[in-house]
Amino acid sequence: GQQLNQSPQSMFIQEGEDVSMNCTSSSIFNTWLWYKQDPGEGPVLLIALYKAGELTSNGRLTAQFGITRKDSFLNISASIPSDVGIYFCAGRGGGSNYKLTFGKGTLLTVNP
């Protein structure tokens, strides 16, 4: 099946720093989604990307759909303590109409 590699697995940063994380796929994806999961809660959708090269922002978050269609990036600018959580990427390949494949997540810790 399709696999997603998400990196880094975890990050420890100081408040105010910028953050970058990414996902890579062994095959082409047609859709990329980025989610955030707070402790004890379900994942919440942050950004959805549908076209290669697409760059989309949501407040301090910016995500990009890689040109090769095999990767996606999420950047968080000027991090704040409430950015703490697990960030997941998810993708849909061309051969699967319904299913999303999820990365294993990046655990972000922000020190105030």
Added chain:
Amino acid sequence: NAGVTQTPKFQVLKTGQSMTLQCAQDMNHEYMSWYRQDPGMGLRLIHYSVGAGITDQGEVPNGYNVSRSTTEDFPLRLLSAAPSQTSVYFCASRRQETYSYEQYFGPGTRLTVT
């Protein structure tokens, strides 16, 4: 609009017991799915449904049953609980249009099997 709701929030079962995890959505979404989340494993798809009366298996279906009699509800049944089914279970839903894969998750059910 409550979104996706799940009950119970926490459950402890003994090995061999059966139970049903409830999931409901009020967004009229055609597509619903169940995932389990284990440390270091991310989210793995158990079963999914593209509409009332239609279900299919995901990545890790063994030990679980689903049915979809209405658009709103998608219960997950554990037939005979095993310690390996200790996990956090999430239900999710989305619209069925091919251009939209924006999936919304419930708050989760934390299950422990002893």
